[in-house]
Amino acid sequence: MVCLTIDGKIIYAEEGTTILEAARQHNIHIPTLCYHPRLKPLGYCRMCVVEVEGFDKPVTSCNTPVLQSLSVKTNTPRIKEMRRQILELLLGTHPVDKCLVCEKSSDCDLQECAYSLGVNKGVELQLPSLPVEGSDNPYFIREEEKCILCGRCIRVCQEVQGRFVFDLVGCGLETRVAPFNGGEIVSLKEAGCVFCGQCVDACPVGALTEKERVKKGREWEFTTVTTV
Numbered sequence: 001m002v003c004l005t006i007d008g009k010i011i012y013a014e015e016g017t018t019i020l021e022a023a024r025q026h027n028i029h030i031p032t033l034c035y036h037p038r039l040k041p042l043g044y045c046r047m048c049v050v051e052v053e054g055f056d057k058p059v060t061s062c063n064t065p066v067l068q069s070l071s072v073k074t075n076t077p078r079i080k081e082m083r084r085q086i087l088e089l090l091l092g093t094h095p096v097d098k099c100l101v102c103e104k105s106s107d108c109d110l111q112e113c114a115y116s117l118g119v120n121k122g123v124e125l126q127l128p129s130l131p132v133e134g135s136d137n138p139y140f141i142r143e144e145e146k147c148i149l150c151g152r153c154i155r156v157c158q159e160v161q162g163r164f165v166f167d168l169v170g171c172g173l174e175t176r177v178a179p180f181n182g183g184e185i186v187s188l189k190e191a192g193c194v195f196c197g198q199c200v201d202a203c204p205v206g207a208l209t210e211k212e213r214v215k216k217g218r219e220w221e222f223t224t225v226t227t228v
Helices: 020-024 077-093 098-103 109-117 152-159 196-203
Strands: 002-006 009-013 049-052 072-073 140-144 166-169 176-181 209-211
Touching: 002 020, 009 020, 049 077, 077 109, 152 166, 152 196, 196 209
Parallel strands: 002 072
Antiparallel strands: 002 009, 049 072, 140 209, 166 176
């Protein structure tokens, strides 16, 4: 076991545990977007940055292991400002005008981060027009303009399902996640999708939605049941 301090609280965590995992085990909140407990943490979104005593720069807590006598601060003014800047950039690329009718509303990680930090406006950016695609399959709707490029769908498809359906295409503001095969964007089926739904489950926003889910009720109206 390793003894460390997070926000002045002395805690114990198993060696090899990340700062984020140790914090969550002790009910200390650190916001995340690209992190998912089933996936290898890579620190893409940088929402989970924290300050560590003795380190020159903030570190991503999702992939930084705990060390003996480490002193971590998760919510300093500097860290809050960094997170706000990240959110403002993300909201600048996100169609916030659609949030009121989004199926993911109230269960959206981006919405939750914006609420907790009080960010309600993004930077103004000139963005390309991206399609809403669902005609290539009977199961999912893909709204690319809602995608925040967290990479969860790419990684869960590869790491959990063992498929390689999605990839990052383009660069800069033109970057998008799309089904990819043979060097070009194709339909989900042509990319080898088996429609397992792992990507929909992992998506933190409303970029991927089950067609059967649309207009069937708000998130808080659903109940959890045992199924196959």
